[in-house]
Amino acid sequence: MILSGRHSQSLAAEVARELDEPLAPVEFDRFPDGEVMAQIGAVEGDRAVVVASTPTGDAHLELLQLQDAAREAGFEEVVTVLPYMGYARQDRAFEDGEPVSARAVARAISTGADRVVTVDPHEGAVCDFFEPSATAVTAADRLAEPLPDDLTDPLFLSPDAGAIELAETVRSAAGEGEVDYFEKTRRSGSEVEITPSDADVEGRDVVVVDDIIATGSTMSEAVGVLDERGADGVYVTCVHPLLASNAVTKLSRAGVDAIYGTDTIERPVSEVSAAPAIARAVEN
Incomplete structure (x- = not known):
């Protein structure tokens, strides 16, 4: 049985199709004092798969409530x-x-889950904050699919060295091209300096x-540098389009x-x- 968070309804439906499992009826509400409520209807089965992105504080609370509701409904896993x-x-x-x-949110989520799966975390080490450790999967290879078929001598570029594996994954899925990265230095929580690659x-x-x-x-600064240096076309891809x-x-x-x-955060892009x-991670 698939339980969907408020911010992952389309993705949860896709996961349900991939796993050939039903979607649970889920309702979301807000009390007059501002508190949120996530509630599931009549459900059955041995395993509940809660699919819920958490881009907001309320989304975190709804996730914890869905986990608890699944336990109350009698799901074994x-x-x-x-x-x-x-x-x-x-x-x-x-x-x-x-x-x-x-670490704080991982500990809270771990109390209601037997297993946790996450997609392309910003830092892989966050998986170790869960108990047991979360499983990280990648959806970066899917980003090659919407790219034009006639790219000219393509270059796959990551904004920093830390993301170069993602760029390599997309290049491999696309089938051709070079890989490089920008040098990115964070000056503060909101200020980042971009240094062009060679x-x-x-x-x-x-x-x-x-x-x-x-x-x-940061990304717009990188795009501006590429435009100044005569790039023919610039296509921006990301796993999480916040x-x-x-x-x-x-x-x-x-x-x-x-x-x-991708649809890890559901946006027009x-x-x-x-x-x-x-689905592959859940089945393994």
Whole structure:
């Protein structure tokens, strides 16, 4: 039985189709004092698979409620799928007095789950915060599917060295092209300096690959640099298209030709689904 979080309804339906399992009836409500409520209807079976991205604080609470409701309904096993794990980027205390937020939310989620699966976490080490450790799967290979078939001498570029494996995954799925990355130095929580790589981009199509686009500031700066250096076309791809506030506008103004993402966060740019990778992990 598949239980869907508020922010993962389309993805949960795809997972249900991949696994050939029914979707549970789920309702979401909010009390007059602002508290949220996630409630499931009549369900049956031995295993509940909760599919719930957590891009907001309320989404985290709804996930915990869905897990608890599954236990109350008598499911023997609860598998929690975090297509997008909120707070995962705070994987260590950057300054004195700060929490390790990824650890805090992982501990809370672990209390209601027998297994946890997450998709392309920003830092793989966050999986170790769960008990037992979460399983990380990748949906990056799906990002090659919506790309044009006639890319010119393509270059797959990651915004930093840490994401180069994602770029390599997309390049392999696309079947041709080179891989390189930008040097990215974080000056503060909101300020990032981008240093261009040595790759020649003039006259080439460039596919920028990252795990998540949040505000779009760093990515739009990268796109602007590529445009200045004569790239023929620039395509932005990411697993998690958070695209907060005016991120799409920033990228469009920078000169991006298209933005493609998966449905770990359901947005208009969610061109491909992470469901196959999730289904394989749940079945293993």
